[in-house]
Amino acid sequence: PSNHKYDAADYKQIDPAFGSNEDFVRLCAEAAKRGIRVIPDTSLNHVGSDSPYFNRFNNFPAGGAFDGGKINPASPYAKWFKFKPEETDPNKQFQGWAGVADLPELDKNDPSWRAYAYRDPDSVTNYWLDRGAAGWRMDVVPWVPDDFWREWRQAVKAKNADALTVAETWFDASKYLLGDMFDSTMNYIFRNAVLDYAAGKPAREAYANLELLREAYPPQALHALMNLLSTHDQARALHHFGYHDDGDAKALKLAKQRLRLAVFFQMTYPGSPTIYYGDEVGLGGGDDPFNRAPYPWADEGGQPDEALLADFKRLTQLRHDLPVLRRGSLSAPLHADKHVVVLARQLGTTWAITATNNSAVAQTVSVVVPFESGRLRDALGGDGIVVHNHRIKLTVPPLFGRVLVTP
Incomplete structure (x- = not known):
């Protein structure tokens, strides 16, 4: 009956609000x-208190563990729940998950x-x-x-x-x-x-x-x-x-x-x-x-x-x-300062260098990369970068990032 639906009424029936x-x-x-x-x-x-298993409100046929707000030891579901028959207040006669009476906790x-x-x-x-x-x-x-x-x-x-x-x-x-x-x-x-x-x-x-x-x-x-x-x-x-x-x-x-x-x-x-x-x-x-x-x-x-x-x-x-980007390995960050994080991803012979910047202005950083030389293509269409002696210099746009990949 709730908007969140974790108070299940019937585990084997789709909620009628959603279909069949x-x-x-x-x-x-x-x-x-x-x-x-x-x-x-x-x-x-x-589970839900308004369910055939618990049946607190008698909206289902008799046989719930708490029919009409009363403990029913004869219910096939009676052992699913933890009851406290010594309590007089119905809200306290069972254990609700996190104390929520609408969510009777199951005995796992x-x-x-x-x-x-x-x-x-x-x-x-x-x-x-x-x-x-x-x-x-x-x-x-x-x-x-x-x-x-x-x-x-x-x-x-x-x-x-x-x-x-x-x-x-x-x-x-x-x-x-x-x-x-x-x-x-x-x-x-x-x-x-x-x-x-x-x-x-x-x-x-x-x-x-x-x-x-x-x-x-x-x-x-x-x-x-x-x-x-x-x-x-x-x-x-x-x-x-x-x-x-x-x-x-x-x-x-x-x-x-x-x-x-x-x-x-x-x-x-x-x-x-x-x-x-x-x-x-x-x-x-x-x-x-x-x-x-x-x-x-x-x-x-x-x-x-x-x-x-x-x-x-x-x-x-x-x-x-x-x-x-989906399957490449990840190592410790190549660079991390106040605003910029630079990561290296590797899949086979392909490398990707990803950089992000949380500053409102562009940031330029010099980073040591795991390969000695070559050229990196900007996967989002920007200018490429040349790798020289394991080092690159890149500018990362404000509040965004760059992806640089080997050919």
């Missing part, structure tokens, strides 16, 4: 024809819940993989025991070895990325570092957190991280950059320039760049629920920024055109 189960099957099939994979997202940590150690979640042939996990899902994104991963995820991963990969598993973590996710739990995670460390950098934080300070990831994560995971800038749980990038939907044209212009810099960094860095719908056309919004505003469709009276969209397309195309 048949629509999901058709969506996955049509998306696959276009090279798009659909990955559903759910929580196996908590209960065998019957694990069976329903992933062990049974028609478990929630298998049910949607059988209907075309290409993997799973899992909510609040740190609140669920590690052995749960290890078993769950085995179930996912047994059903579809290519299915992608993505965790929601906000901090160092090293332990989840060792090959026995998740393939990837929502990279909030990346988000925080890049948004702070694009907003003006000294480059060497902001980049230190990205170095932490490069050193701590297996390379396979580093290249699969869900590198995001905006999400459904945080204020949007434009809000972070100082535009607060107040009509301030000057603030909006600067925020969009900073967003372009952040996207440039995102598209030239290892991982899986993730665009939160609407960012590409300048959709703003502060903390939840304002970060979940509808897309500004022009035929519905919205005003999508077509110039910003063109910039997004240009930068995503750049990544697609240069395999070295």
Whole structure:
């Protein structure tokens, strides 16, 4: 019933507001024809109080674990939840996740819940993989025991070895990325570092957190991280950059320039760049629920920024055109000062030098590169640069960047 939908009513039925189960099957099939994979997202940590499993409001047939606000020990779902019968207040008679009564927390150690979640042939996990899902994104991963995820991963990969598993973590996710739990995670460390950098934080300070990831994560995971800038749980990038939907044209212009810099960094860095719908056309919004505003469709009276969209397309195309930006190795930065970060990427015999500048004025730096001589082409159409004795001198435009590649 909520806007966020993590209060699941029925794990095996699409929310009627979104369509039907048949629509999901058709969506996955049509998306696959276009090279798009659909990955559903759910929580196996908590469920909705208004669900057949809990049935607090008697909106479902009798048999829920908390029918009509009363503990029902005879329910087949009774062991899924942690009840406190000694309490007299119904709101305190069960454990809500993070204290939220609308989200009864599931007992992840209960065998019957694990069976329903992933062990049974028609478990929630298998049910949607059988209907075309290409993997799973899992909510609040740190609140669920590690052995749960290890078993769950085995179930996912047994059903579809290519299915992608993505965790929601906000901090160092090293332990989840060792090959026995998740393939990837929502990279909030990346988000925080890049948004702070694009907003003006000294480059060497902001980049230190990205170095932490490069050193701590297996390379396979580093290249699969869900590198995001905006999400459904945080204020949007434009809000972070100082535009607060107040009509301030000057603030909006600067925020969009900073967003372009952040996207440039995102598209030239290892991982899986993730665009939160609407960012590409300048959709703003502060903390939840304002970060979940509808897309500004022009035929519905919205005003999508077509110039910003063109910039997004240009930068995503750049990544697609240069395999070295997608799959190239990454070493420690070649240069990091107050404003400029210079990185080297290598794929086979191809090198790419990427440079970003968070200053409002152009910056010129001299950098030692890993090859002795040659000429570098500017992938965005600018002038090339000659390498002499392992050194280059390059000027980086304000609030943007450059990509220089070997022939």
